[in-house]
Amino acid sequence: MLKNKLKERIREIAVKELIDEVRFIDADDLTEDYVGNVSQFKGRQPQDIMKGAKSVILTSVYIGKFVTDTNQDFGRMSRLVLSGYYANIVKPLHPIIELLKSEGYRAEIMDGESDDKTIPLKGAAVKAGLGWIGKNSMLISKKYGSFQALGAIITDADIGEYNEISKNFCGGCDKCIQVCPANAIETPQILTRPKCLSDMFENENVSKDEINSIKLDNYFFECDICQNACTWNQAHIRAPLDTPYGRLYNPSDMNKLVSMEWLSVLDEATYNEKLLPIMIGYQLPFDLFKRNISVIVNQSRK
Numbered sequence: 179m180l181k182n183k184l185k186e187r188i189r190e191i192a193v194k195e196l197i198d199e200v201r202f203i204d205a206d207d208l209t210e211d212y213v214g215n216v217s218q219f220k221g222r223q224p225q226d227i228m229k230g231a232k233s234v235i236l237t238s239v240y241i242g243k244f245v246t247d248t249n250q251d252f253g254r255m256s257r258l259v260l261s262g263y264y265a266n267i268v269k270p271l272h273p274i275i276e277l278l279k280s281e282g283y284r285a286e287i288m289d290g291e292s293d294d295k296t297i298p299l300k301g302a303a304v305k306a307g308l309g310w311i312g313k314n315s316m317l318i319s320k321k322y323g324s325f326q327a328l329g330a331i332i333t334d335a336d337i338g339e340y341n342e343i344s345k346n347f348c349g350g351c352d353k354c355i356q357v358c359p360a361n362a363i364e365t366p367q368i369l370t371r372p373k374c375l376s377d378m379f380e381n382e383n384v385s386k387d388e389i390n391s392i393k394l395d396n397y398f399f400e401c402d403i404c405q406n407a408c409t410w411n412q413a414h415i416r417a418p419l420d421t422p423y424g425r426l427y428n429p430s431d432m433n434k435l436v437s438m439e440w441l442s443v444l445d446e447a448t449y450n451e452k453l454l455p456i457m458i459g460y461q462l463p464f465d466l467f468k469r470n471i472s473v474i475v476n477q478s479r480k
C-alpha cells in the first residue's frame with residue numbers, strides 16, 4: 179500500500195476508535211529540543227525500543243470531560259484515571275497494529291504497563307506538533323490545554339512527516355508552580371517525582387502523616403491540582419469540549435462511586451467490585467486507598 183494511502187487508512191481507523199489527533203514523526207532520537215535533558219531517556223529512544231524503526235505514530239485523546247463533582251462531599255481521581263488511559267492509549271491502537279502487520283510491517287504499541295519500554299510520550303508529542311512542555315512538565319496545547327492523554331506506535335513503516343513545532347505559551351504565568359500543595363515543581367518543566375501527590379498516593383513507603391501535611395483538595399488517586407489552576411485549562415474547566423470519546427462518559431454515574439460518605443466506609447470486597455474496575459492500567463491497592471481516604475476525612479474535620 180502506498181504511504182499516503184496507508185496514513186489515510188490509519189487516520190480513518192483513528193476516527194472510528196474515537197482518537198482526536200494522529201500525527202506521524204520519524205524515529206530518530208528525541209533531542210533536547212523535545213525532551214530537555216536527553217540523558218534521562220537512555221534506552222528509551224525509538225531505536226532502543228525497535229531497532230530499524232522508521233516512524234512513530236503519535237495519538238491523543240481529549241480527556242477534559244472526565245471529572246466528578248468538586249465539592250467536599252466527593253473524593254476525586256484524576257481525569258487520566260477516569261478516562262481509562264492511565265497506562266497510555268493502548269486498546270484503540272490495536273486495529274492500527276493489525277493494519278501495519280497485514281502490510282508486512284513491524285509495529286509496537288507504547289504500553290504504559292512497562293514504562294521503561296516506552297518512549298517519552300510528551301517529548302514525542304512536542305515533536306509531533308501536539309503542544310509545548312508547560313512549567314508543570316505536562317504537554318499543553320491551545321486547543322486542548324493539558325487535557326490530552328497520549329499513546330504511540332513505533333513501526334518500520336517509513337511514514338514520518340514534518341510537523342510544525344508549537345511555541346511555548348506559558349510566558350510569565352506560573353500558577354501551576356504556585357498552587358501545587360506539595361511544591362513538586364521546583365524547576366519549571368521538571369517534576370520532582372517523589373514530591374508529586376500522584377506518586378505519593380501510590381507509594382506504600384509514604385506515611386499517612388506525610389500525606390496529611392499536604393492539602394489534598396479531596397484527591398485520593400492521582401492529582402489534577404496544577405492542571406485545575408493552569409491558564410490554558412480554564413475554558414475547558416468551564417465547558418469541556420464535546421468530543422466523541424467524551425460522549426461515552428456520564429459524570430453522574432461516576433459521582434455515585436466517589437461520594438465521601440460511601441468511600442469513607444467502603445470495605446475491601448465492595449472496593450474490589452465497584453472501584454477497581456474503573457482503574458485501568460494500575461489498580462490502587464485497598465490499603466493505600468484507605469490511607470489516602472482517611473487523610474481526606476481528617477482534613478475535612480479541620
Ligand code: B12
Pocket residue numbers: 210211212213214215218256257258263264265266267288290293296297298299300301302304311314315316317318324325326327328329367368369371374376377400401402404
Ligand atoms: C512515570 C510517569 C509519571 C510519574 C512521573 C512523571 C514525571 N514527570 O516524571 C508520575 C506518577 C509522578 C506521573 C504523574 C502524572 N502523569 Co504521568 N506519566 C509517566 C510516564 C509513564 C513516563 C514519564 C517519564 O518518562 N518520566 C520521566 C521524566 C524525566 O520524563 P518526562 O516527564 O517525560 O520529562 C519531560 C520533562 O523533562 C520535559 N522537559 C524538561 N525540561 C525540558 C526542556 C525542554 C526545552 C523541553 C522541550 C522539555 C523539557 O520534557 C521531558 C519530555 O517529556 C508517562 C508516559 C510516557 N511513556 O511518557 C506518563 C504521562 C507523562 N503522565 C501523564 C499524566 C496525565 C500524568 C498526571 C497529570 C496524572 C495525574 N493527574 O496525576 C500526573 C502529572 C504530573 C505532572 N505535573 O507532570 C500523561 C501526560 C499527558 C500530557 N498532556 O502531558 C502521560 C503521557 C501518560 C498518558 N497516557 O497520557 N506520571
